[in-house]
Amino acid sequence: MSDAGRQQAVAAAWTGRRGRRSAVTAAALVVAALALTACGTDSSTGTTTSTSSRAQGPAGGGAGGGRQTFTAVDLDTDGENASGANTADVVTAVGTFLATLSDEQKDTATFDFTDNQSRQTWSNFPASNVPRKGIALSDLSEASRSAAMAVVKTMVSAEGYAQVEAIQRADDWLQANSTGGNDGFGDGNYYIAVYGTPSATEPFMVQFGGHHLARNYTYKGDTASVTPAFTGTEPKTFTVGDTTVEPMKGKADTAFAVFDSLTDDQDAKAKLSATINDILMGPGVDSGKFPTSEGLPVSELSAEQKQSVLTAIAAWVKDAAPGAATSLLSTYESGLDQTRVAYANNTSVDGESTYLRIDGPRVWIELVNTRSRSTPDVHYHGVFRDKNDDYGSSNPST
Numbered sequence: 001m002s003d004a005g006r007q008q009a010v011a012a013a014w015t016g017r018r019g020r021r022s023a024v025t026a027a028a029l030v031v032a033a034l035a036l037t038a039c040g041t042d043s044s045t046g047t048t049t050s051t052s053s054r055a056q057g058p059a060g061g062g063a064g065g066g067r068q069t070f071t072a073v074d075l076d077t078d079g080e081n082a083s084g085a086n087t088a089d090v091v092t093a094v095g096t097f098l099a100t101l102s103d104e105q106k107d108t109a110t111f112d113f114t115d116n117q118s119r120q121t122w123s124n125f126p127a128s129n130v131p132r133k134g135i136a137l138s139d140l141s142e143a144s145r146s147a148a149m150a151v152v153k154t155m156v157s158a159e160g161y162a163q164v165e166a167i168q169r170a171d172d173w174l175q176a177n178s179t180g181g182n183d184g185f186g187d188g189n190y191y192i193a194v195y196g197t198p199s200a201t202e203p204f205m206v207q208f209g210g211h212h213l214a215r216n217y218t219y220k221g222d223t224a225s226v227t228p229a230f231t232g233t234e235p236k237t238f239t240v241g242d243t244t245v246e247p248m249k250g251k252a253d254t255a256f257a258v259f260d261s262l263t264d265d266q267d268a269k270a271k272l273s274a275t276i277n278d279i280l281m282g283p284g285v286d287s288g289k290f291p292t293s294e295g296l297p298v299s300e301l302s303a304e305q306k307q308s309v310l311t312a313i314a315a316w317v318k319d320a321a322p323g324a325a326t327s328l329l330s331t332y333e334s335g336l337d338q339t340r341v342a343y344a345n346n347t348s349v350d351g352e353s354t355y356l357r358i359d360g361p362r363v364w365i366e367l368v369n370t371r372s373r374s375t376p377d378v379h380y381h382g383v384f385r386d387k388n389d390d391y392g393s394s395n396p397s398t
Contacts (some may be wrong), residue, residue, distance in 0.1 A: 030170050039112075054167040056383040057287055068130045073286050073396040079389035080362070081223035083321030086154065090219060093154040095207060098194070101135075105144070109135040113196030113204060119391060122207065122214035124230055126171075126190060128184025130283075134193025134207060137185075140246070148192045152208050155217050159250075160319030163231065166214045166247035173238045174211075180373035185211065187284035201270050203392065214283070217320075218392030225392035226328070227385045230282065234372060234379035251350070255367050259347040261294070261305050270296035275357045276344040279295045279366040279383050283328040288396040290387055293359050295342025303357040305340040306336060313358060316365055316384040328386075352378060362387050371395040 010157075019264035098106060111118050111133065123130040135136075137145050151169060153161045168187035175185035190210030198204050205218040212232035218225040234248040246252075272294055280291060298309050313332050318325045345353045351369060358365040364385040369378035388394060 032224050033057065037325045053285060066213065068123055068125065068180075070117055070121050070284050071286070074224060075116045075391050075393040077220055077392055077395055079225050079392040080393060080394070081220055081225050082320070082327040083223055083322040084327045085222050085345050086321050087219045087222055087224065087325055088200055089154050090151070090206065092150045092193055093151060093198060094198040097144065097151050098148050100144040102139070105135055105139075109192065109194060111195045115195065118193070119195055119205060119207065119216070120284070120286050120310035121255060122209050122216060122228070122230065124212055124232055126184030126211040127189045131280070132191035132209065134191040136188060136192050137192070138188030149361070151192065151206060155206060155215065155321060156319055157321055163247060163319065164179040164213065166245060167231070167233055170233045170235065170238065170244060170247055170371040171211050172347065173240075174234060174374055178374040179376070187251060205392070216391060220392060224324045225386065225389045226260040226324060227390050229316070229319065229384040230382070231316070231319070231384070232379065232381045235375050235377060236379050248382065252367065252380060254308070254315045256349055257343055258305070258308050258312050259343055261308055261354060264293065265301070266296055269340050271301075272342050272344040274344055275353070276368070277353050279368055279381050281364055281385050282383055286390070286396050288387070288390070290364060293340050295357065295359065297337075298339045298341065309337060309358065313363055315367065332360060332363045339363070350378065362389070375387070383384060
């Protein structure tokens, strides 16, 4: 079955404006699982205790967490964007979406490109805790919602889109099963916003996200910035019928494989002294100042281990549409020997506060097991950022 066919089957199996879901057939669930498996071939925000002072974001990932605030920083358009972007296709998809909206809805969904504070407003929390910019899927007609998701589908790869859908399905699961209340969960509580006028030549941005998901794609000509990108899931795995769904299996498996391969000496160099309870470079942390590079240099790894690190990076990069992803991955590979891998607390796949990091000249990836009030188990928070290209900007500063 084609990627499009699998995605259509997923959509048919899980429907529901405002979080309502239809009955799911066993056959559709099998197809949904196949779509999620595709993520494996591609592949927040933290509290830390250490001797250095760090800006802290909210801990936890479910409903009931603290609210976040966002302070605008200076953003230019000089970031080192990836080449090969499918900008023209995105322009067309956005135009089609906006054409389905009323004038009032357009006012809600669109912003000036220079509205930096709004561009930076993304979070790992549900939108009921941290309000998003843009228009909610639950407030759209079926035609508009379909067009909105078509924009997302155009921005990302087939694997990336399957993961978006899987994370939304996890939120549907939370709506039905959360032990901390279901307010704010469900696939209708994801928002889309457009910044600037979509153009083949002038900069513009499309933002999509909700609980455990943020996609911030900035386009300039035939180039694109695809960070910051937040990807998480709660729970890590869940079952629908006889099917086990694991939205972040590809990202988690490739990251843990890196650290599972380390020798004792390598492990000692990779372990950080700090206790880190959640990701550090999450929502609201946009100064452009990343932690001092620590951990095990990739230059000290074997060829096989280096390839493992590159595979782990690719699991995040390949969420983007293929052209931009290929360009960006080549850039990160060129800096692989200057990249470090590090972990804090432990490297157990189900460990409390397991924290993994890949830190290169440009690439920054964090994956952590964290708790919330919605389920009794740990779940994933993850972030992918580019030190020279977040929001398509070369050097954000407060």
